[in-house]
Amino acid sequence: MRPEILFPLFAEVSTLKGVGQKVLPLVQKVAGPLVRDLVFLSPTGLILRRPMTAADAVEDQVGVFTVVVDRMIAPGKPGVPLKVRASDDTGFVHLVWFGGSPQQIDRLLPRNETRLVSGKVERFNGEVQIVHPDVFRLDGDDQPAPAEPVYPATQGLTSRQVRKLVRQALTTAADLPEWQDPAWLARNRWTGWRQAIEALHAPTSLPELEPDAPARQRLAYDELLAHQLALARRRAARQAHPAPVIAPGPASDALQTALPFRLTGAQARAVAEIRADLGSGTRMARLLQGDVGSGKTAVAALVMADAAASGFQSALMAPTEILARQHHERLQPLLDAAGLTALLLTGRDTVGQRRAALSALADGSAHVAIGTHALFQDAVAFHRLGLVVVDEQHRFGVEQRARLQAKGEGVHMLTMSATPIPRTLELTQFGDLEVSRLDEKPPGRTPVTTAVLPVERLDEVAARLGRAVAEGAQAYWICPLVAESETGDLAAAEARAADLSKRLGLEVGLAHGQMAGAEREDVMRRFAAGSLPVLVATTVVEVGVDVPNASIMVIERADRFGLAQLHQLRGRVGRGAKASSCILLYGSGEQGLGETARERLEILRNTEDGFEIAEADFRLRGGGDPIGLRQSGFPAYRFADPIRHRDLLRAAADDARLILNRDPKLDSPRGRAVQVLEALFDWRDGRTSD
Known part of the structure; x- marks a missing residue:
């Protein structure tokens, strides 16, 4: 059962003030159905405001100006912005709106009244200008904060509205019992959970948004520990289940x-x-x-x-x-x-x-x-x-x-x-x-020679392919990813199959994800049997057929593919006695090949070790939201980034095993606190924190 201390966090977001029937689906879209989901919604950016005057305004920075409203310049025709001229002791500040009524702006900025205005500074004809500024009364409760976190938003729900809901949700979060080991907390100089979640939502500088910021590290470790506890429990439950004893014979x-x-x-x-x-x-x-x-x-x-x-x-x-x-x-x-x-x-x-x-x-x-x-x-x-x-x-x-x-x-x-x-x-x-x-290959596997060539040499590659096919070789030709459209991928594959058939003067097989399963398997079966010398395919199709005679793999626009995917595709050749090759065609274009893409292709050229390639891929991903991992079945973490927090992940795995070995029923003081942690993240019943 869920601990009572968490009841307020697991209330529906509709219980919050200001979340009515119109706003509810928007909040659920941005954060989720629970108050906890708002508390877990990390800021994605930060607005830093500096007090400025018209004389010392810095372009492209967000400034706060204390100004007196001078006059309004109403648009004379459609499409012309509405402007308000304001000033301080050092000069003019022009405020601009694209849309909005003069009456509405007049109420917001009465003439000869002093107001605080804030926004990104621009220069137009040498004058200071702010487009769609935020406006505050000098004596109002809502004042421009020096640092304002930016949250995900959606049509009909602004970042500022989300921020207010997050602040309201935070008031429901209790001081939870400490589940982390005191020595571990001290070693990392982390605060308690409540202080960390408050700090998450009150950054004062851009480094505090990074995964390595102390508050984010603390919360990431909590999430990783909860997940590792769930996995350890699952393993323990499985091992407690009797199973048949199987032995060699x-x-x-x-x-x-x-x-x-x-x-x-x-x-x-x-x-x-x-x-x-x-x-x-x-x-x-x-x-x-x-x-x-x-x-x-x-x-x-x-x-x-x-x-x-x-x-x-x-x-x-x-x-x-x-x-x-x-x-x-x-x-x-x-x-x-x-x-x-x-x-x-x-x-x-x-x-x-x-x-x-x-x-x-x-x-x-x-x-x-x-x-x-x-x-x-x-x-x-x-x-x-x-x-x-x-x-x-x-x-x-x-x-x-x-x-x-x-x-x-x-x-x-x-x-x-x-x-x-x-x-x-x-x-x-x-x-x-x-x-x-x-991590070893059986003897007899033929090494695959990998070449990296610009796509401008496609004609040369096709000519060499024709000569190899004439000598009895078989080849895969993988077509490029076109945006993220399977329709585009299919069109590219159909065009390439027709082009190669014309160049080579023979039938070329085509396999793609929109074909009926039986039809696709028939094409692949014919290729495996040797009756089709060339198979053109998109990446959505399973090309894992064992065709020992296939010795050539051409991957068009290889710079658009992931490292692991390229390695898997290359593994379809080199399965027989013939010398095999993989040609990675990259697009050069005006800007040339990007540094990361170049390094990926170089790694492919230099090694066939899948584990070495996986480690390199891991390193090249760097920080940030590991979307690729999530699409591959990895957990959808809220705070943790398995790449940036890999050291914390290993520590959490060790900690989870230690906790359950020492206190399998979790009935010690720390064990009871750990139960709160597990309930907070909901990993135990197989659900993710999403």
């Missing part, structure tokens, strides 16, 4: 013997870590993180053989039918050699195929099921499901993975991702999981 040995290669050190280490989990008697939830081509499938095959050796079934779920079929084709010979039966289940199976597959899963004659979303449908029943493997886990929702896992008792789960992320960010996205890393 003859089937595992037979499958390992059937592998056409020796495991790398990283693969052997990952297998050992997974087997330790499977043999623990508690439910496994482990992420197998490995670069493209690092051998995740072989690791999965071995542990699925372990499950079969212990009398359990496994399910491997892939996001698309073509990837599911690819897994089935790869795994079938290995599983056959181990005496195990695998079947494929997709949404396009015939009635007879589906009936036979469902029967084999229900009676236990099938040891491994490989498929798409079809695996977690209600009609699918397993005889004794013990292990679920999810490929490209980010393509499935939590609920989808849980539905498959629920088809057995205490089912272990192994998720796989080909998108390496920095270790620090693992704590935010996968903090409730154990993580295994495949």
Whole structure:
């Protein structure tokens, strides 16, 4: 239950004065539905006001002037601004409005009256001018503050109105019990929570808006600690759930013997870590993180053989039918050699195929099921499901993975991702999981030569592509991102496919996100079979098909892509014996290639190590709102920036484990304060602070 001390913060924003039916949806849009959401709404800017006179006014700064109103110059025709001339002892200050009635302005600035006016100073014909100034009475309650925080606004709700609501919301915030360790507070020289939240909303200088400002650091750490506590609790709850004990057996040995290669050190280490989990008697939830081509499938095959050796079934779920079929084709010979039966289940199976597959899963004659979303449908029943493997886990929702896992008792789960992320960010996205890393490539992988060229050399690239295709090569051509419009992306892809078909004098495949799934998979299947020499695609399409003969990757306007995305695309070549190349075409234009874009492309040219690339990407993102992270499934933090606050994140993860190890029921004085923290941020039930 929510602690009573938080009740005022969790009241609806409609309980605040001035939030009626008209304003309510605007406040909810800007901040959220709760009073707490206004308290958590950080200022995005700061207006700094300086007392000035007409003589010492500084252009482009915000000044406060004490002036006497002289006269109004009403517009003589539409479109001409309304002007008021005012003055102080040193000269004139002209006040300008584009719109507004003379009567309204006259009431605001009566002639021969003294007023305070504030706004950004401009110079027009040598005279001081302020457009749409703020006006204050000398004896009024509302005076121009030396520093005024700027808040997000929307049509019908100004920043100043939001500020007033924030100040009102702050009065409901109690002095909360201290949940942070006193020594940690002292070391960082942080104030208590109430003082920090007040300081957040009362900045006096621009550095106080930065993530590294003490008040913001304190609040960010609170949020990170609440999230890490939730993840630690989730992990503890999972580990308390009994699960089948799975151990290697003859089937595992037979499958390992059937592998056409020796495991790398990283693969052997990952297998050992997974087997330790499977043999623990508690439910496994482990992420197998490995670069493209690092051998995740072989690791999965071995542990699925372990499950079969212990009398359990496994399910491997892939996001698309073509990837599911690819897994089935790869795994079938290995599983056959181990005496195990695998079947494929997709949404396009015939009635007879589906009936036979469902029967084999229900009676236990099938040891491994490989498929798409079809695996977690209600009609699918397993005889004794013990292990679920999810490929490209980010393509499935939590609920989808849980539905498959629920088809057995205490089912272990192994998720796989080909998108390496920095270790620090693992704590935010996968903090409730154990993580295994495949940081070595199996022998035999062909290095990919990466070239960075200006888009002006596209004709030369296309000519070289034509010669390579004539010699039997296959190539991907990835089209550029056009603004943020899938329609624009599609038009660019269609135009490029037509252009290449004309240049090369042969059929060029086209795959994009607006095609029907069956049609798109048919094109990709033809490319995989070698009947299409070139595949033009947009980035919204899954191009993760294993085509060993594909040895050329051209990425048009590579400077518009993210570093991790470029690395993933490049990983589609170099999967066979042929020497492979990736050509990154960048747009030069009038201003040339930006420094960050240039560094990104240089990193791609110099390394194929996905983890090194992920760390570089992490470094290049710098500070600010990590929107890219949020779009990739990272938590939507209010105060924390996982990049700028990475040291705090690591400390919060350690602190969360320490708190729960020492006081698992949180019934000590600090434990009770920690419960207030958890309730304040609402991470415990899986919701984010949004």
